[in-house]
Amino acid sequence: MSADKPALRVLLCAPRGFCAGVVRAIDAVEKALALYGPPVYVRHEIVHNKYVVEGLKAKGAVFVEELHEVPAGTTAPVIFSAHGVAKSVPEDAAARNFFAIDATCPLVTKVHREATVHHKRGREVVLIGHAGHPEVIGTMGQLPEGAVALVETAAQARSFTPRDPERLAYTTQTTLSIDDTAEIVAILRERFPAMVGPQKEDICYATTNRQEAVKRVAPQVDAMIVVGAPNSSNSQRLREVAEREGCRASALVQRAADIDWAVFGSISSLAITAGASAPEVLVEEIIDAFAARFAVAVETVHTAHEDVFFPLPRQLRTDAAE
Structure with missing residues (x-):
C-alpha cells in the first residue's frame, strides 16, 4: 500500500452498465453504418449517454430530434432510439419514404x-x-x-x-x-380492485437488477457514484435508491471530471455502479481517478447474472434474407 495515499475500499456493483436493449440499439447504429456507410440518421439520442452519442457521431451518425430535420429524399437509414416512439413517427417516416429501422428496446x-x-x-x-x-x-x-x-x-x-x-x-x-x-x-x-396489470412486471430486468445491487452495497459504504447521464431515468433512480438505503453521499456523474472531490476526497469506502446506458470504459475512468488519489482495493459484488440477448432489427441481420 502506498504510504502517501489513504486506503479506499471500492465495491463494484454487478450487474451494472449496458443492458441488452442498449447493446442492441448501439449495435444497430454501428451495423447500419457498416452496411450503408454514413450518414445514418438517428431520431433522438439512441441511448441517454453523451459519450456513446459522441462516439457514434464521430463514426457518421447524425442525431435529430424530429424527422423533419432529416433531408427529404435521402436513402440513408433513419433509426428510432431504444426508448420507443409514438405511432405517428413510423407513419411519418413511411409517408416520407424513409428507410426506417426501429431500435426500440423489445x-x-x-x-x-x-x-x-x-x-x-x-x-x-x-x-x-x-x-x-x-x-x-x-x-x-x-x-x-x-x-x-x-x-x-x-x-x-x-x-x-x-x-x-x-x-x-x-x-x-x-x-x-x-x-x-x-x-x-x-x-x-x-x-380500484378490478384494475388489470401486466402478466410480467414492466420494469425491466436490468433496472431491477441494478437497483437490487445498489440496495445490497449502499449501507456498506461511505459514498456511491452512479455513472450515467442526468437525462437517464434508470441512472437517476439508482442514485435515489442509494440515498434511500442510507448512503450519506451519492452522486450521478457522467465522467471522472464531474467528481466533486470536496465530497469524495475524504472517504474510506465507495460503491460504484453504472446506469444501463453507461459504457464500462467510463466506470474504469472513474476508478482510475480514485486510484490517482487513493490506494484502491476493488471488490465486485454480484447480485444477479444477466445473459439476456436481443437480435438486431430485421433489416440489419445478415440472416434476414435467408
Missing part, C-alpha cells in the same frame, strides 16, 4: 403492446412514469389522445379519477424505481 415494445391490447378491450390505461421522458411519450403515443392517463406520484395515484373503475388497466415505464412504483400500484389496487 421490453419497451412489450409495454406498447400491452397498452394497445388494454385499449382494444375497452379499458382506460394508466401509465406510471415520468412526464416528458421519451419512453413515456412513445407509450402514450401508441393510443389516441386521452386514452392514457399518466400517474407520476403516490399523491396522483390517490387523487386519480378513472372514467370507469371497473374498466381500468396499468402499465409502467421500464426504468422506474421498483419501490416507488410498488407504492403507486398498491394505492391504485386498493382504490
Whole structure:
C-alpha cells in the first residue's frame, strides 16, 4: 500500500452498465453504418449517454430530434432510439419514404403492446412514469389522445379519477424505481380492485437488477457514484435508491471530471455502479481517478447474472434474407 495515499475500499456493483436493449440499439447504429456507410440518421439520442452519442457521431451518425430535420429524399437509414416512439413517427417516416429501422428496446415494445391490447378491450390505461421522458411519450403515443392517463406520484395515484373503475388497466415505464412504483400500484389496487396489470412486471430486468445491487452495497459504504447521464431515468433512480438505503453521499456523474472531490476526497469506502446506458470504459475512468488519489482495493459484488440477448432489427441481420 502506498504510504502517501489513504486506503479506499471500492465495491463494484454487478450487474451494472449496458443492458441488452442498449447493446442492441448501439449495435444497430454501428451495423447500419457498416452496411450503408454514413450518414445514418438517428431520431433522438439512441441511448441517454453523451459519450456513446459522441462516439457514434464521430463514426457518421447524425442525431435529430424530429424527422423533419432529416433531408427529404435521402436513402440513408433513419433509426428510432431504444426508448420507443409514438405511432405517428413510423407513419411519418413511411409517408416520407424513409428507410426506417426501429431500435426500440423489445421490453419497451412489450409495454406498447400491452397498452394497445388494454385499449382494444375497452379499458382506460394508466401509465406510471415520468412526464416528458421519451419512453413515456412513445407509450402514450401508441393510443389516441386521452386514452392514457399518466400517474407520476403516490399523491396522483390517490387523487386519480378513472372514467370507469371497473374498466381500468396499468402499465409502467421500464426504468422506474421498483419501490416507488410498488407504492403507486398498491394505492391504485386498493382504490380500484378490478384494475388489470401486466402478466410480467414492466420494469425491466436490468433496472431491477441494478437497483437490487445498489440496495445490497449502499449501507456498506461511505459514498456511491452512479455513472450515467442526468437525462437517464434508470441512472437517476439508482442514485435515489442509494440515498434511500442510507448512503450519506451519492452522486450521478457522467465522467471522472464531474467528481466533486470536496465530497469524495475524504472517504474510506465507495460503491460504484453504472446506469444501463453507461459504457464500462467510463466506470474504469472513474476508478482510475480514485486510484490517482487513493490506494484502491476493488471488490465486485454480484447480485444477479444477466445473459439476456436481443437480435438486431430485421433489416440489419445478415440472416434476414435467408
